[in-house]
Amino acid sequence: MAEKTAYSQAFHSGRYDKASGLLGKYDNVRRFWEDQVTSIFLRPALNDLVENKRKRLERLRVLDLGCGSGDGFDLIMGVTTKDPGIYEYITAALTDDMLKEYVGLDLNEDLLRQAEEYYGQAPKMRFVQGDLTHGLPPQIMQEEEPFDFYFTSYGTLSHFHDHQAVDLVADISKHAPHKAIVMLDWLGRYTYEWQNLWHHPVDQEYFMDYRISYIYPEDQRDKVEVASFPLRLMSRDEIMKIVAEASRKSGVQVKPLVFFDRSIFIGRHMDTGDYNKNCPKLRGPVNSLFESYVRTDLESLFVNYVPRQGFAPINNFFEMFFMSCNALVEYTISLLSKYSCDTATFQSPPAQVLPYYPEPLKEAMHTMRRVVEGVGWVKFGDARANMIESHLAYSLRKLEMELQPGTGMGHGLVGIFEINK
Numbered sequence: 001m002a003e004k005t006a007y008s009q010a011f012h013s014g015r016y017d018k019a020s021g022l023l024g025k026y027d028n029v030r031r032f033w034e035d036q037v038t039s040i041f042l043r044p045a046l047n048d049l050v051e052n053k054r055k056r057l058e059r060l061r062v063l064d065l066g067c068g069s070g071d072g073f074d075l076i077m078g079v080t081t082k083d084p085g086i087y088e089y090i091t092a093a094l095t096d097d098m099l100k101e102y103v104g105l106d107l108n109e110d111l112l113r114q115a116e117e118y119y120g121q122a123p124k125m126r127f128v129q130g131d132l133t134h135g136l137p138p139q140i141m142q143e144e145e146p147f148d149f150y151f152t153s154y155g156t157l158s159h160f161h162d163h164q165a166v167d168l169v170a171d172i173s174k175h176a177p178h179k180a181i182v183m184l185d186w187l188g189r190y191t192y193e194w195q196n197l198w199h200h201p202v203d204q205e206y207f208m209d210y211r212i213s214y215i216y217p218e219d220q221r222d223k224v225e226v227a228s229f230p231l232r233l234m235s236r237d238e239i240m241k242i243v244a245e246a247s248r249k250s251g252v253q254v255k256p257l258v259f260f261d262r263s264i265f266i267g268r269h270m271d272t273g274d275y276n277k278n279c280p281k282l283r284g285p286v287n288s289l290f291e292s293y294v295r296t297d298l299e300s301l302f303v304n305y306v307p308r309q310g311f312a313p314i315n316n317f318f319e320m321f322f323m324s325c326n327a328l329v330e331y332t333i334s335l336l337s338k339y340s341c342d343t344a345t346f347q348s349p350p351a352q353v354l355p356y357y358p359e360p361l362k363e364a365m366h367t368m369r370r371v372v373e374g375v376g377w378v379k380f381g382d383a384r385a386n387m388i389e390s391h392l393a394y395s396l397r398k399l400e401m402e403l404q405p406g407t408g409m410g411h412g413l414v415g416i417f418e419i420n421k
Contacts, residue, residue: 021291025215028290029283033397034263038153038414039079040401041260045181045416046079046093049148052179059100063140063147065132065168066156067104070115073125075153096124103147105130105140133164136171146176151183155412158187158231162205162242169246173254178421182254184243185415186234188408190314193267194275197233198311206233208275214268214283221272235408239415253420259406260414265325265396267411278306289393295385298336298392301329314409321403324361325396331365332392335372336384344377360402364395 021028053060064072077094084091104127106112112127119125130137150172157165172182189206190198200206207230213221236259247254269275271283280303288296303322307315334351353365371391375383404410 022284022287022294023217027283028287029266032290033266033286033393035075035078037260037262037397037401038075041258041414042076042079042183042416043081043093045257045418046076046149047081049179049181050094050098053148054098059098060094060149061100061145061147062102062149063144063151064102064104065150065152066159067106067115067127068108068111068154070104070119070125070127072151072153073102073104073119076149076151099124101126103128103144105132105137107131132168133160135164135167136175141171141175144175147180148177149181149183150176151181152185153183154185155187155231156185158234159229160232162232162238165242166245166249169243169254170250173246173250173252173419176252176419178419180419181257182417182419183414184239184417186239186413187231188261188410188413189233189235189238190311190408191264191267191411192276192305192318193269193279193411194233195278195308196275198308198314200233202235202238207231208233211272211274213272213274218271233408234413236406236413236415239413243415243417255418255420257416257418259416260401261404261406261408261410261412262414263411264321264400264404264409269411280304286393286396289389292386293382295382296389298329298333301396302326317405317409320358321399324358324399324403327357327361328364328368328395328399329392332368332372332388335369336388339372339376341377341379344373358403360399364398368392368395 050060062076064070067073077092077096077099079093080091081093082091102125104112104115104125106115106127107129109129112129115127119127128139130139135141157168160168169182169184176182187208187210189202194208197206197208209228210231211226211228213224213226216224216226239259240256243254243256266282266286268283270279271281273279273281282301282303285296285300288294303326305318305322307319331351331353335346338346338348338350340347350369353362357365368388368391371388375387377383378387381387400410407413
């Protein structure tokens with residue numbers, strides 16, 4: 001299959017290794033923004049699930065559908081029980097003592113081999129090869145006990161047609177126990193990254209021609225023949241139709257808990273411009289915000305949104321969202337320019353926080369002022385690079401989480417559901 005060739009190509013490039021920092025698949029944005037957004041939205045359901053299992057003196061079984069090289073394991077084990085205070089040491093929602101078994105299922109041999117290299121010595125982890133195109137494979141449906149948490153991540157379900165997704169969700173519903181949690185993940189239909197594709201009608205399945213070009217440096221992308229494959233773009237209404245049909249087919253209620261858009265501000269293809277030449281190159285600057293001892297040109301974070309005619313409601317959202325982000329960045333620049341490290345005071349008043357701004361923006365602005373006032377006077381450790389800029393990144397992430405509609409405006413669109421029997 002085309003996607004198998006593409007992912008194998010990415011694996012053999014060496015750029016799918018678990019590196020971190022400014023570049024690569026596992027860059028700062030992936031770890032400190034994208035995965036954390038998923039973690040925060042998943043937190044309530046996973047907390048409740050763990051607590052209910054604990055009360056019954058039981059542990060959790062987890063099935064990662066389309067596990068790749070095991071990224072989903074790191075994702076779920078990174079979910080915290082709450083917004084941690086400064087005293088707590090252990091904040092994980094799912095600790096190793098509460099995990100009975102994690103099973104990763106995937107079709108690609110190369111990615112499974114990489115998963116074995118990373119996690120093969122972990123006694124509670126197991127990886128199996130299986131095809132999800134016809135629902136849960138027989139070795140899961142017939143041979144495995146029910147799992148407590150079934151999940152896909154990083155757009156796994158976009159590989160499938162809707163009728164295949166219906167079969168898979170129906171099989172999960174039949175296999176799962178009462179109150180199991182299911183997390184389903186597609187690519188969003190209306191991200192700014194592929195604005196060129198918005199015109200396709202929502203009453204029809206639409207598969208984009210997806211390229212993993214972002215793993216290559218910008219100066220190499222035109223020199224490498226990057227494999228491509230089709231991926232389904234989804235809106236929340238389309239997902240609800242799939243879930244409703246799966247519920248009807250299985251005879252099991254699948255209750256939606258929450259939908260969220262992942263990576264509105266900094267999806268992977270914002271930097272490539274493969275599907276929208278007007279996208280700003282934001283991944284590098286935001287990675288820099290998280291990087292220790294690296295100062296960022298904050299003006300590189302401004303977004304000049306270019307609307308697409310005929311999509312007024314979508315344009316209105318992006319105008320509001322990007323203008324809010326711009327206002328936060330501009331305010332932070334004002335704070336930094338007017339703060340005196342020597343006197344630990346503002347030499348002149350910073351820009352105003354206007355009363356008609358959205359509440360999340362006002363809260364983020366007030367937070368940034370307190371951060372600058374609180375650490376700006378520190379003479380060692382580069383307070384700007386190591387503390388202030390990282391909090392600007394977290395504040396921008398907060399805007400993405402609290403201003404979003406959860407309807408398909410980001411690189412990913414994720415739904416979390418509960419099985420009721």
